[in-house]
Amino acid sequence: MRSRVLRGAFIGFGHAAAQAHLPVWQSRDDIAIVAATDRAEARREAFLAACPGGRWHATLDQLLSEEALDFVDICTPPGSHAGLIQQALRAGVHVLCEKPLVTREPDGRAIAAAARAAGRAVYTVHNWLEAPICRKISELIANGAIGAVRKVGWRTLRTQPAAGLGAETGNWRVDPAAAGGGILFDHGWHALYCVMRWLGGAPHGVEARLETRRHAEWPLHDTATLELDFGGRSGEIFLTWAADARANHIDVEGERGRIRVEGASVILEDQSGERRWLCPPPLSQGSYHPDWFAGSARDFCAVMAGGAPGNLDEAMRCIQLIEMAQRSSDAGGARLVLRDQAPEATAAPSRQARTSTRKKKIGAPNAVSSRNQLTLPNSAKATTR
Numbered sequence: 001m002r003s004r005v006l007r008g009a010f011i012g013f014g015h016a017a018a019q020a021h022l023p024v025w026q027s028r029d030d031i032a033i034v035a036a037t038d039r040a041e042a043r044r045e046a047f048l049a050a051c052p053g054g055r056w057h058a059t060l061d062q063l064l065s066e067e068a069l070d071f072v073d074i075c076t077p078p079g080s081h082a083g084l085i086q087q088a089l090r091a092g093v094h095v096l097c098e099k100p101l102v103t104r105e106p107d108g109r110a111i112a113a114a115a116r117a118a119g120r121a122v123y124t125v126h127n128w129l130e131a132p133i134c135r136k137i138s139e140l141i142a143n144g145a146i147g148a149v150r151k152v153g154w155r156t157l158r159t160q161p162a163a164g165l166g167a168e169t170g171n172w173r174v175d176p177a178a179a180g181g182g183i184l185f186d187h188g189w190h191a192l193y194c195v196m197r198w199l200g201g202a203p204h205g206v207e208a209r210l211e212t213r214r215h216a217e218w219p220l221h222d223t224a225t226l227e228l229d230f231g232g233r234s235g236e237i238f239l240t241w242a243a244d245a246r247a248n249h250i251d252v253e254g255e256r257g258r259i260r261v262e263g264a265s266v267i268l269e270d271q272s273g274e275r276r277w278l279c280p281p282p283l284s285q286g287s288y289h290p291d292w293f294a295g296s297a298r299d300f301c302a303v304m305a306g307g308a309p310g311n312l313d314e315a316m317r318c319i320q321l322i323e324m325a326q327r328s329s330d331a332g333g334a335r336l337v338l339r340d341q342a343p344e345a346t347a348a349p350s351r352q353a354r355t356s357t358r359k360k361k362i363g364a365p366n367a368v369s370s371r372n373q374l375t376l377p378n379s380a381k382a383t384t385r
Contacts, residue, residue: 003030006304007069010036011060011084012076013043015163016098019288020127021073022050024297031301037063038076060084064091071096071121071304077178078185082107085122089114094121096300100189101315103180105323108316115312121303123296124315128190129197130295132279136266137252137259141198145268146254152195152235153251156187157243160215162287174218182220183239184210184322192318193311195228195235198252202317203228203235205337208325214242226325229335248283 008025010017013036025031036047037057044056057063064087071094074084082102088095089111101124102108115122128134141149161173161183172178179185196202206228210221222242228235252259257270264280281289302308324336 005030005032006071006301007032007034007067008071008073009034009063009067009069010038010047011063011072011074011088013038013047014075015288017073017075018046018050020290020293021075021297023290024294025073026051027294028297028301031297033073034069035063035067060087064088064093069093071300074098077172077175078103078180079178082111085111086114089118089120089122092118092120094123094300094304096123096125096296098125099315100124100180100185100319100322101312102319103185105316105319108319112312112316121300121310122312123300123303123310124312125293125296126190126193126311126314127289127292127296128194128283130292131283131289132281133250133261133264133266133283134194136277136279137198137250137261140259140266140268141252141254145257146252146259146270147256149199149252149254150233151251151253152198153249153253154191154195154235154237155247155249156183156191156239157245157247157249157284158183158187158241159243159246160241161186174215174220176220179220181322181326182210182218182222182224183241184221184224184325187239188224188226188237188322188325189318191226191237191239192321193314195237196314196317199230199233199235201230202338203230203321205229205335206321206324206328207333207335208328209333210326210329213240224325226321228321229337246284250283 008031010021010033022033025033033051033054035055035057036051037060038044038047041058047054048056055067057066069091072088074081074088074095074097076084078100081097081100082104085095085097101122102111111122129138140146161171163171173186206226208224208226211223212221213223215222223240224237226235226237228237248261250259250261257268260267260269261283264278264282266277266279268275299308303310328334328336
C-alpha cells in the first residue's frame with residue numbers, strides 16, 4: 001500500500017535549499033514541496049522557477065496558517081533557528097533544520113521540551129556523516145577494522161568562509177548575530193558530531209583556544225583548536241578560515257590499526273599492510289552536496305514516521321560542547337569537565353501526533369576551579385555577544 005505523500009515547505013531558500021535540499025525532495029515520490037517563504041523577497045522567483053506549482057508566502061505566519069503541512073525545512077542563518085523552530089512546533093509540524101540547530105544551549109533545551117510536548121520531530125542536518133569518505137570511515141570502524149578507536153584527529157582548512165546569501169547584510173557567516181560565532185559554529189559542529197560518533201559517545205572534558213589569525217576585519221574568530229577528553233581516548237579538532245589552501249585531514253587511530261584520509265582516498269593501515277578506497281569527492285570540494293543531504297532526508301522521514309529516535313540529543317551535545325569551548329578559551333584554554341555526561345533524553349515523536357570569544361574574566365557560578373581545570377554542571381552555558 002502506497003504511503004501518504006508528505007507535504008513540506010521551505011523556510012529560507014538560499015544556496016543550501018536550492019542546491020542540496022530541493023533536488024533530493026524532488027527525487028522522492030513520498031514528498032511534495034508545496035511552498036516556501038524567505039525574508040528576502042528576491043528569492044521568490046528562484047523558488048517558483050525551481051519548484052513549479054509551489055506557492056510563495058510573504059511571511060512565515062502566512063505560510064503556516066494557509067498551508068496544510070507535515071514538515072518545514074529550515075535553511076536560514078543559525079541565529080534565526082530557535083524562533084522559527086518554536087513557531088513551527090506551535091503550528092504542529094515536524095522540523096528539519098540546517099546545522100547548527102541553535103546558537104545557545106538554553107534555546108536547544110526549550111526546543112527539546114516543545115518537541116516532546118507537540119509530539120513532533122526536530123531533526124538537524126548532520127550531512128557530513130553521509131559523505132562517502134565519512135561513510136567509509138564509519139563502516140570500517142563498525143566492522144572492527146582497527147579495533148577500539150583510541151584517537152580521532154580532524155583538521156578543516158579553509159581560506160575564508162563560504163559565501164552566504166543575504167543582499168541586505170552581506171555574508172551572514174561573518175555576522176555574529178546571524179551566525180552565532182565564527183568557524184567554531186560553521187565547521188566545528190560537523191567535526192563534533194563526526195568525532196563523537198566514531199569515539200562512541202560524548203567527551204568528559206574540553207580544552208579550547210579561539211583565535212583570529214588573518215581576518216581581523218570580522219568581529220569573530222577564524223581559527224579554533226579543541227582537545228576532547230573521552231576518558232583514556234581523545235579527539236583533536238583544528239579548524240581555520242586562515243589557511244593558504246582548502247583541505248581536510250582525518251586520522252583515526254585504533255588498537256589494531258589506523259584510518260586516514262588523503263584527498264578523496266580513505267586509507268586503512270594495519271598489520272596486513274595498507275588498503276585504499278577511492279571515495280570522491282574530497283571533503284574540501286564544494287559546499288552543497290545533494291547526495292550527502294539524501295541520507296539526512298531519509299533519516300528525517302523515518303523519524304517523522306515514528307520509526308527512529310532522531311538526533312536531537314546529538315545536536316544538544318554539539319551546542320553544549322561549543323559553549324564549553326568558548327568558555328575554555330575565555331579562561332585561557334582551561335580544561336572544562338562535565339559532571340553529567342548524559343544529555344536530556346528526548347522521546348521519538350508520535351506517529352500522530354563573535355560570540356563570547358574575546359579574553360575576559362570567567363564568572364562561573366557552580367564551577368569548581370582547580371588550577372587550570374574548571375568543572376561545570378551539564379547545564380553550563382556560554383555568554384554570547
